[in-house]
Every structure is written in structure tokens, then in C-alpha cells.
Amino acid sequence: MRFARLIQPRYLIAIALAVGIIMVASALVELQQSRDELLHLMEEEASSLVETIDGGSVNVLLAMDLVEDLVYERLLDNARALAWLDSSSTLTKSDLVRFGERNNLYRINIFNTKGKKVLSNHTEQPNHARQDQRERTNILAPILSGKIEHLVIGLKEAPIGNEFRYAVAVRRARASGGAIVVNLNAEQFLQFRRKIGIGKLLRDLGNNSGIEYVVLQDESGIIAAGGSVEEMTTIEDDQFLQDAISRDTLISRISLFQQHRVFEVVKPLKVENELIGVYRIGVSMDELEATEARMQRRVWIMSFVLVVIAVLVVAGIVAAQNYRVVNQNYVAMQGLTGNILESMRDAVVTVDHQEKITIFNNQSEELLGLKESVVAGKRIGDLSGEARSCLIEIFRGDEIQRELVFRCADGQMKTLSVSVSDTGTTGDAGERRTAVIRDLTETRRLELAMQRKEKLSAMGELASGIAHEIRNPLNAISMIAQRFGREFVPKEGQAEYKDLTTVLRSETDRVNSIIQNFLRFARPPQPMFRSVSLDELVRPIVTLFRGQAEEKGVELKHTIDSESTLTVDPQLLTQALLNILQNALDATPAGGSISLTAKNENDRIRIDVRDTGEGIPPERISQIFNLYFTTKATGTGMGLAVTQQVVAQHGGNIDVQSEVGKGTIFSLMLPLIRPPYMNSPSAEGASSR
Numbered sequence: 001m002r003f004a005r006l007i008q009p010r011y012l013i014a015i016a017l018a019v020g021i022i023m024v025a026s027a028l029v030e031l032q033q034s035r036d037e038l039l040h041l042m043e044e045e046a047s048s049l050v051e052t053i054d055g056g057s058v059n060v061l062l063a064m065d066l067v068e069d070l071v072y073e074r075l076l077d078n079a080r081a082l083a084w085l086d087s088s089s090t091l092t093k094s095d096l097v098r099f100g101e102r103n104n105l106y107r108i109n110i111f112n113t114k115g116k117k118v119l120s121n122h123t124e125q126p127n128h129a130r131q132d133q134r135e136r137t138n139i140l141a142p143i144l145s146g147k148i149e150h151l152v153i154g155l156k157e158a159p160i161g162n163e164f165r166y167a168v169a170v171r172r173a174r175a176s177g178g179a180i181v182v183n184l185n186a187e188q189f190l191q192f193r194r195k196i197g198i199g200k201l202l203r204d205l206g207n208n209s210g211i212e213y214v215v216l217q218d219e220s221g222i223i224a225a226g227g228s229v230e231e232m233t234t235i236e237d238d239q240f241l242q243d244a245i246s247r248d249t250l251i252s253r254i255s256l257f258q259q260h261r262v263f264e265v266v267k268p269l270k271v272e273n274e275l276i277g278v279y280r281i282g283v284s285m286d287e288l289e290a291t292e293a294r295m296q297r298r299v300w301i302m303s304f305v306l307v308v309i310a311v312l313v314v315a316g317i318v319a320a321q322n323y324r325v326v327n328q329n330y331v332a333m334q335g336l337t338g339n340i341l342e343s344m345r346d347a348v349v350t351v352d353h354q355e356k357i358t359i360f361n362n363q364s365e366e367l368l369g370l371k372e373s374v375v376a377g378k379r380i381g382d383l384s385g386e387a388r389s390c391l392i393e394i395f396r397g398d399e400i401q402r403e404l405v406f407r408c409a410d411g412q413m414k415t416l417s418v419s420v421s422d423t424g425t426t427g428d429a430g431e432r433r434t435a436v437i438r439d440l441t442e443t444r445r446l447e448l449a450m451q452r453k454e455k456l457s458a459m460g461e462l463a464s465g466i467a468h469e470i471r472n473p474l475n476a477i478s479m480i481a482q483r484f485g486r487e488f489v490p491k492e493g494q495a496e497y498k499d500l501t502t503v504l505r506s507e508t509d510r511v512n513s514i515i516q517n518f519l520r521f522a523r524p525p526q527p528m529f530r531s532v533s534l535d536e537l538v539r540p541i542v543t544l545f546r547g548q549a550e551e552k553g554v555e556l557k558h559t560i561d562s563e564s565t566l567t568v569d570p571q572l573l574t575q576a577l578l579n580i581l582q583n584a585l586d587a588t589p590a591g592g593s594i595s596l597t598a599k600n601e602n603d604r605i606r607i608d609v610r611d612t613g614e615g616i617p618p619e620r621i622s623q624i625f626n627l628y629f630t631t632k633a634t635g636t637g638m639g640l641a642v643t644q645q646v647v648a649q650h651g652g653n654i655d656v657q658s659e660v661g662k663g664t665i666f667s668l669m670l671p672l673i674r675p676p677y678m679n680s681p682s683a684e685g686a687s688s689r
Helices: 009-088 093-102 126-144 187-196 198-206 239-247 286-343 362-368 385-394 441-487 494-522 534-552 570-587 639-649 683-687
Strands: 107-111 117-120 150-157 164-171 179-185 211-218 221-227 251-257 260-271 274-284 347-352 357-360 401-407 413-423 432-439 530-533 555-560 565-568 593-601 604-611 653-659 663-671
Touching (some): 009 107, 009 150, 009 164, 009 179, 009 198, 009 260, 009 286, 093 117, 126 150, 126 164, 126 179, 198 211, 198 221, 221 274, 239 251, 239 260, 347 362, 362 385, 385 413, 413 441, 441 494, 534 565, 534 570, 565 570, 570 593, 570 604, 570 639, 570 663, 639 653
Parallel strands (some): 555 593
Antiparallel strands (some): 107 117, 150 164, 164 179, 211 221, 211 274, 251 260, 260 274, 347 357, 347 432, 413 432, 530 565, 593 604, 653 663
16 A cells, blocks of 8 residues: 555646546436437337338238239129130020129129120119120220230229129120129228228227327328327428338337327338338337436536545546556466567467467468467467368377378478366356477488488498398309300200300399499499589589480479589489489470489479479388389389489488379489588598599
């Protein structure tokens, strides 16, 4: 509390006044926000009500259309049946009466081509017939003239009385022509419309509490209404209603209705893109006004608690000071942790319980090819490319530590050691999983290179021992064969004898050449190191090999970093590169391509030979550097073994990546200068050439 004792009284008064002003202002803001929220809630409720009315109205109109369609389809079916009966026999009035009673038809009339009624199931009064005669010609003219086959006359008022009929007409099937008109008493249809119509819907809604009125009106006036509605402003005189129609959306306002305020929502009613009218719903604002009164009382009450607030403010200042100190310590700790993470040689990725990335250090950026600013806060599933599949596989499963092989950001297949640990408890919102990823690619490559060197050394010792053990008896066999050929001549089969001795000597020479290859592999020539430019080393190889590639129809491309120099034995390295190029040419069909790239990469020389050939199966890649391993019919199996030996003599390494059906990449990595552990050239090494 030492910090609190340093605060002077005038500061406390100022703080109390400031807090009081803030509290009053916040209360006023809260009042306005509450009012806005209530208005928004009223608008949403009214909007839902309008949408319900709108949907119900459309359904009612569509239902009425459907019912009307069913009615006239039924009447048309009856009229067509009468037309068929009329064409096959002569109908009488009694026939029409029976037909009408069976099918619940009010009236059936048959007219000739001049519109004169020739038969009916009903006896009409003379004045009725004359009145009907005047309208008939215009209504039935399209059918009587033969332009159409049927006509829906629809709902019409009866000439006598206040009744309504629903009528259709079809053309007579007789050659003489004419029309058959079928009428249905529409009273039940109209009662059904009144029961389910829009007017009934609006009246029911207008009787609900909190709703002042519900009105559907068009430019001519009110179509239907619910609630205590006597009159409403017309669309022509109300710009707000015109705006609702032109914008074709729901809008709201506060207006006066019967001397008190209401919240009015307006929305156009359209059926199949045809404007029927506009809905206007008035919602009572009594609850909103009561809430505003309560909030005003609360503002005055809050002014009496300023003294308490002053104490709370002082306590808050002390708490804020303590929080600031704690926050500074937290930031410092976070910075220290961040520095540790960024300086680690391992990639570190942390995800939360929703698989959102929260930690992504520099090594992770380099390994996965993504920036921390891009992936932070994103789910693993929202990423793309190799990084997404790599992280999904890393965080999949329950294994704590394992090794995986992935194609990473630089396009290279890499061996990764992954260690995943959990923090937090199961089901905890703060649960985290952290993966520490170590790149073991170089380690595994060095282990493989060491294994190859050990294998080469063992093969060399074996070759040397076998050569020495076989050479002496082989020389003896050769000398005996020579003596047999010169000193002994059989009495019979001399030609066969001569052939056998010749074959024996040639096979001896062949075995001796194999032994020479063994000895050459076991005792390779000592490299004669000198400094050469990369262009001076590689360009003659390209020139020498280009003709052979063109002869087979294979394109040879090359890219050389002419500014780089290195210390090598050009003759031995040329032999190694030619072996690789020859293998690439043998594996590439006509129309394919071979590219040779030589460049300075991380203070080492990288030489890549890429072909578009058949590729090497994964199970054979580990065998291709073995002595005498070959898949060619005429191959010796020594080319790649010698190539690896030459690269090892230069302190470099060789790597192979291949995909069956797509091609192979041989990569040579050589130091720029001769490694210090290499022996200096000697006269003996020079003479061994």
C-alpha cells in the first residue's frame, strides 16, 4: 500500500469526480444502447411476423390458385365428357339433368355456332335468357369461331340474384360446331376463400397483444386489415411506403397511430414477382417507454454511489499498478521464451485444442516454407500444400516420438524426428500440443555415406585378397595352356585339341582382366588435385556427351555457374560424371531430356544430373552403388561404384532421388577446396595413371 499513500487528496477528489462523470456517461450510453437493442429486438420480432404473414399470404394465394385450377380442371373434364356424349348421340334435357345431378353441376348449356342456346338442364325465365344472349356472343366468340378448344370463364355473378357461378366452356365435337358451357355454384368456394383468406389471417394477428394494427394495402386503398384500423395514409401520400416498394425490402420507423407512438414495419408483398401491395405492422412501444423510464431512474441512483466508487477507483489504481508489474514480468518472460524458441535449431510448433497454431518458430518457417505471421491463429486444416499434410501427420496419433519422411518447403525429401507432448488436461479449453521437429536428413545421409564407404572399403579388401589368391594359380594355368599348345600334339583330334587350348587361354585372359578390375577398384589412383573453374570442369563433359545424346534423340540441357572454382582431380571427376550421364542416357527414351546443373550452394559445389527416364524402384536404390550390381544386359556394374569412390576421394557425397516413371536425380556435393585430411599428390600416385 506504499503506492496508495503517495496519492494526494486533490488527486483522489479528481479521480472521484472523473469516475462519477464516467459512470453517469456510461449510464446514459447504456440507456441509449438498451433503447437501440429494444428497437432492434422489436424490429426482429416484427420482421419475423412480417415474414410469417408474407409466407402465409403467398401460401394462401397459391393455395387458392391451386384450388381454382382443380375446380376448372374438374369442370373441363365434365364438359369434355359431355362433348364426347354429344358427338356420339343426341342428348336430351333429361340426359343433362341426370349428368348434372351425378357430377354436382349447377347448370349445363349447349349453344350452336351463333351463340343460341339449343339445350339446357335448367328452364330459364325469358328476361334472363335475353340478358344472357347479349353477353354470350362476346364471351364464347373464340370457341364459336373455332380458334380455341376450351375456355375458362371463371367466377362471375349470376344475372339474377346475388349468387356467383364458376363456369368453363368447350367446343362441341359435332361438325356443326357450337359450345358446351358447364356452371358450378361458387358459394362454397367463396366461403372457403373467406375462411382461409388473407383478411382472416390479418384479423387474427391484429387481435394479439402488443400489435396495434396489421394492414395490407395497395395504391387504391386498404385490401385487408386487423386491429383497430379506421384509416391509414395512402401510398401516394407517404414517401416511406414508396421507399419500401422501390427498395423491395423490409424497413421500419416510429410513427403516430391514434395519438400515441408505434413502431411500424413495412414490407412489400409479391407473388411470383408481381406486386400485390404492402404490409404495415404497428407494434406497441409501451414496453420501450417503460424501460427508458427505469433507466433514467437508474442514472439518478448511480450518482449517489460516487463515494463508494472513489474508494473503488483508488483500489483499482493499486490493482492496476500491481497488474502492470506482473504484466511486465510476463512480457519479459514471454520475450525470453520467444528468444529461446527462435534460437533453437529444432522446429517448434504448438497448436491449441482447436488445432489452431499458436507457436511457430524460425526453424518451422524454414522447414515448412511458411511465415509465422501467416499461419498464426489458423487451423492446420486451413493451410495448403505440403505444409498442411506434414503438420496433419505430425500431430496425428498418440506416439510420443517417431521418425517421418516428408517433402518439405525446398522440394527435398527430408527425414524428421518428431516429438509431440501435451500440456493442460483433457477437455481443458487451454489444452495445447507441442511438436519439436528435428531435421535428421543430413545425419541419415552421412550415416548412409559412411555405410557406403565401409562397404566400399570391405569390397576393396575382398577384391584385393581374391585377386592375389587367384592370380598365381591363374598364371600357372595360362603357362600350362601355352605349353600344351606348343609342345604337345595328339595323334587324333588335333583341331579340337587346338580349339580347347585356345579357349583355355582366352578364358584365362578374361579372368585376369576381371582381377585387374578388382585390383584397380581395391587400389584406386591417387587424386591429382588442382584448382579449376566449374565451367572448365563441366563444359568439356557436356561437349563430349552432347553428340551421343543427340544420336539417341535425347535433349541435353546444362546450367553452369562459371564464376565458381574448386580444387579437384578433373580427370577422375570427369570419369565419375560421364558414368552418371551414361546411366541417365541409358534410362531415358528418345524424346526425353537430361539436364546438368552445376552451382555454388552454401559454400559447396552441387552438381545435379536430372533425367526423365524410367526411374529406379525404391528397393534398388540402396543396391545401385554395389560393385557388379547392374540391371543392364551388357553392364559391368562398376560405373556407379567407381563414381562413389571418386566422390569419396574428393571428400564429397552423392545422393539419389528417383520416382518410377518420372525420372532420377543424382546429386554430387563437393567441397570448394581439397579437404585437409586428403593426402597430397605423389609421384607414385601420378605414375599409377
